[in-house]
Amino acid sequence: MEQSNNRRGQRSDKPEDDNIGNVQKFSGEALDIASKFQKLQNSVILYKKKNEGLEKEKGELINKLHELSVKNDQLQTTYNELTTRFDSEKRRWQQRANDSDLEIQVLKKQLIELKDEASMYQSALGEATNVRFGDNDSNNQVQLSKAIIEMQNLLMDFTTVKGKDITIDEKAVSELLTLYKCKTKGKPVISAVLQRNTFELLVNYTTKYLTRSHRQKVIQPLSQPQQSYQPSSQQQYQQQYQQQQYQQAQQTQRSSMNQLPIEDAYLESEITIHMISLCNLINRLGETRNGTDEITRVTPVKVRQQVYAVLGSRGFCKDNHPIIEKLASFILENIGKYRKISDEKQLEFQYKAIEVVKNFAHLYFKLNAQEPVPNYSRYFDAGNPLQNNVMDGSWDDDNMNNLEVEICSFPLIYIRGKDNSKKILSKALVLPREKEQC
Secondary structure (H helix, E strand, O other): OHHHHHHHHHHHHHHHHHHHHHHHHHHHHHHHHHHHHHHHHHHHHHHHHHHHHHHHHHHHHHHHHHHHHHHHHHHHHHHHHHHHHHHHHHHHHHHHHHHHHHHHHHHHHHHHHHHHHHHHHHHHHOOOOOOOOOOOOOOOHHHHHHHHHHHHHHHHHHOOOOOOOEEEOHHHHHHHHHHOOOOOOOHHHHHHHHHHHHHHHHHHHHHHHHHOOHHHOOOHHHHOOOOOOOOOOOOHHHHHHHHHHHHHHHHHHHOOOOOOOOOHHHHHHHHHHHHHHHHHHHHHHHHHOOOOOOHHHHHHHHHHHHHHHHHHHHOOOOOOOHHHHHHHHHHHHHHOOOEEEOHHHHHHHHHHHHHHHHHHHHHHHHHHOOOOOOEEEEOOOOOOEOOOOOEEOOOOHHHHHHEEEEEEEEOEEEEEOOOOOEEEEEOEEEEEEEOOOO
């Protein structure tokens, strides 16, 4: 029974404990809810502040959007105005372009008419006033340069002093080197001096032959040379040439057309003399008669060019031409004073001499066919400083200051322009030597 009472006492105590646990549990949950509520309340406050910030930014963006909208409207207005102006200007310029097209068509028509008229005049004049040789002409400056190079090579081959078949006359060569103020006596220098000597001889005697009447027998000394040819000064032969042109023209003008027939050997000479006479007469006509035409001024140039072009094509083109043979014989005799050739090589050098004379004659005609006539007498004296722009030879540019001209074997060939400038057709061929140390 006591046990029963004890069990009832235990059962009566247990609900009270449960209530206390429930109260404690509820209190914990309440506190947890209160904490969460507080957090939510704090979050609400935070988000409210953020919302206020966003609302503020929204307001600012709305204001900016409004400002941009206003600017956009202004820009759109400006754009529309510019578009209107552009369209207006475009229409105006299009109209001007159309008017210009009409004007261009009118001008083109006038141009065609003027070209036809000019062509008619040009056809009447032909090529009379054109003093330039065409690209396909054998006398143009490209072909002239080739002829100069060929002449240089032929002279080098003809004046060689190398080989067992050639003997040098030391005394005669020494005198010739002294004449040209050379200080060295090597074979290259001797050969170069002989080139210079031979070329000057060819220029001198060809000029004399072509500018004197055959009745004066100018070629006679060629068959019986008395002494070696002496070098001329740089301008001497051209000045002499001009004087001879004038003097011979005067003589020819006074001569009668009923004289003895022209000998075939002197045909080229007589053609040249009569050409000079005709050119002088036309020049005199232009100076003493009134007129403004261009053809009178150009005709003497054209006559000279055409005559020398004809001579360059056919002059001396005849087997065994006596003048060629005499001049070839003369340069052989002249160079024979300085070197002796074995009998086995005599015939070979005779052929070479004829080839040199023929090529020189054609080069001479090509040179004198140019307008203006090139200067081909400019030699640089021994002792002159080296100049790359007008000289050609073998030397080191870094050592140029220690070198000078020993011998100029081939002249500088150039054309003097109206502005006194020089157009180089061929540089002078030069052998250098060391300068003497002071």
